[in-house]
Amino acid sequence: MRITITQTEKMEGTIQVPGDKSISHRSIMLGALAQGVTRIEGFLMAEDCLSTVRCFRTLGVPITMEGKSVRVEGRGLYGLQEPEDVLDVGNSGTTIRLMMGILAGQPFTSFLTGDPSIRRRPMGRVAKPLREMGANIVGRQNGNLAPLAVQGGNLKPISYKTPVASAQIKSSILLAGLYAPGWTEVIEPEQSRNHSELMLKAFGAEIETDGPAVRVKGGAQLKGQQVQVPGDISSAAFFMVAGLIVPQGKIVIENVGLNPTRDGILEVLQAMGGKIRLFDTRVVAGELIGNIEIQSSELRGVSIGGAIIPRLIDEIPVLAVAAAFAEGVTEIHDAAELKVKESNRLYAISEGLTRLGAQIEELPDGLRIIGGKPLKGNVCQSYHDHRIAMALAVAGLRAEGETHIEDGEAVNISFPEFTQLISQLQKV
Numbered sequence: 001m002r003i004t005i006t007q008t009e010k011m012e013g014t015i016q017v018p019g020d021k022s023i024s025h026r027s028i029m030l031g032a033l034a035q036g037v038t039r040i041e042g043f044l045m046a047e048d049c050l051s052t053v054r055c056f057r058t059l060g061v062p063i064t065m066e067g068k069s070v071r072v073e074g075r076g077l078y079g080l081q082e083p084e085d086v087l088d089v090g091n092s093g094t095t096i097r098l099m100m101g102i103l104a105g106q107p108f109t110s111f112l113t114g115d116p117s118i119r120r121r122p123m124g125r126v127a128k129p130l131r132e133m134g135a136n137i138v139g140r141q142n143g144n145l146a147p148l149a150v151q152g153g154n155l156k157p158i159s160y161k162t163p164v165a166s167a168q169i170k171s172s173i174l175l176a177g178l179y180a181p182g183w184t185e186v187i188e189p190e191q192s193r194n195h196s197e198l199m200l201k202a203f204g205a206e207i208e209t210d211g212p213a214v215r216v217k218g219g220a221q222l223k224g225q226q227v228q229v230p231g232d233i234s235s236a237a238f239f240m241v242a243g244l245i246v247p248q249g250k251i252v253i254e255n256v257g258l259n260p261t262r263d264g265i266l267e268v269l270q271a272m273g274g275k276i277r278l279f280d281t282r283v284v285a286g287e288l289i290g291n292i293e294i295q296s297s298e299l300r301g302v303s304i305g306g307a308i309i310p311r312l313i314d315e316i317p318v319l320a321v322a323a324a325f326a327e328g329v330t331e332i333h334d335a336a337e338l339k340v341k342e343s344n345r346l347y348a349i350s351e352g353l354t355r356l357g358a359q360i361e362e363l364p365d366g367l368r369i370i371g372g373k374p375l376k377g378n379v380c381q382s383y384h385d386h387r388i389a390m391a392l393a394v395a396g397l398r399a400e401g402e403t404h405i406e407d408g409e410a411v412n413i414s415f416p417e418f419t420q421l422i423s424q425l426q427k428v
């Protein structure tokens with residue numbers, strides 16, 4: 001499917017974005033491992049989270065859905081069944097890496113695979129600590145590439161210093177830690193998103209956080225919960241940038257998750273001169289949420305790197321779009337992780353924005369963008385990557401004429417309502 005975007009003068013209105021992807025995945029996983037029923041409201045009904053649902057059904061967990069409500073009948077820590085078939089995670093890195101941690105604790109063998117993108121992404125970063133804990137993991141390149149076999153059971157706790165700030169690595173080890181006697185510890189170079197810690201605690205696990213270190217105590221009995229999933233700030237980011245760059249933009253996005261380990265995009269867009277106002281902020285089920293008002297703004301370039309990168313890791317493609325419309329130079333460093341996402345995002349966004357006429361250069365660990373050049377519509381590739389498809393669509397709102405994005409169905413991975421919400425806000 002091709003997405004076509006027409007240059008837009010005015011975007012106005014109030015929207016809600018779908019549920020947070022990270023929290024939706026984790027609510028299924030923790031619900032499955034808990035005793036009793038977990039009820040999830042505002043679940044993200046998108047391909048990645050539905051892949052998690054499919055995998056847990058294959059492990060014998062009854063999961064039913066009605067609208068955006070999901071009911072998970074927990075099986076307890078030791079109640080999963082040996083899967084009769086290969087577990088297919090589709091396009092979802094979060095699903096495969098977090099499940100590897102859970103499966104490492106099971107007294108049976110599981111096979112995991114996914115789409116061509118997943119089969120290219122590095123899994124050794126998770127296989128290494130899980131092997132240290134006692135799991136046996138087999139796959140191509142010594143267990144770095146799916147398809148993977150995970151033979152679990154009899155884990156021992158470890159203290160692991162991860163070389164990369166990654167919530168998927170951290171969460172995988174913490175989930176395996178539920179099955180190891182004593183305390184399992186993960187120490188990160190920079191703090192990544194903390195949803196696993198918050199949710200494990202809410203489900204009844206013993207969790208300690210101590211600066212860059214997080215510890216979980218094995219053997220806890222998890223208990224089913226009510227989960228209210230906030231709107232995904234990573235999805236909201238596309239509409240923040242859209243509202244800032246169109247000549248007449250005034251957009252309100254309601255009920256967005258504002259967890260401080262995820263809100264780097266707000267900080268950076270504000271530092272670029274973006275008129276962004278938060279209101280009605282409140283805490284719901286341990287997560288800060290609020291409404292965001294965005295108005296068209298004259299943006300200026302910024303330089304970012306270091307600890308803020310994990311706080312906006314998925315927003316970098318759309319941040320590059322904002323930078324293309326900002327006065328001056330923007331540099332993004334310490335973002336080499338983007339090369340191992342659904343696509344090589346440093347390459348994909350540079351290639352796409354260059355086709356539209358932007359001045360953007362790939363750096364070894366980031367991007368350099370010289371903003372202010374007028375863009376012109378063209379045909380672009382999504383590289384089967386949802387974030388690239390949506391970022392280029394946003395750029396198309398301010399590119400002369402029409403912009404086409406090939407393989408636009410990638411948006412269904414995290415945000416099936418994306419194009420409909422764009423049309424709803426376009427006023428001229």
Ligand SMILES: O=C(O)C1=C[C@@H](OP(=O)(O)O)[C@@H](O)[C@H](O)C1
Binds near residue numbers: 094166167192337
């Ligand atoms: O844990 C999570 O839910 C996620 C962690 C991030 O990945 P990394 O842990 O690989 O940085 C992020 O890019 C992904 O979209 C979701």
Ligand SMILES: C=C(OP(=O)(O)O)C(=O)O
Binds near residue numbers: 341
């Ligand atoms: C990187 C992403 O997801 P995952 O790693 O779960 O595939 C993303 O959604 O941008």
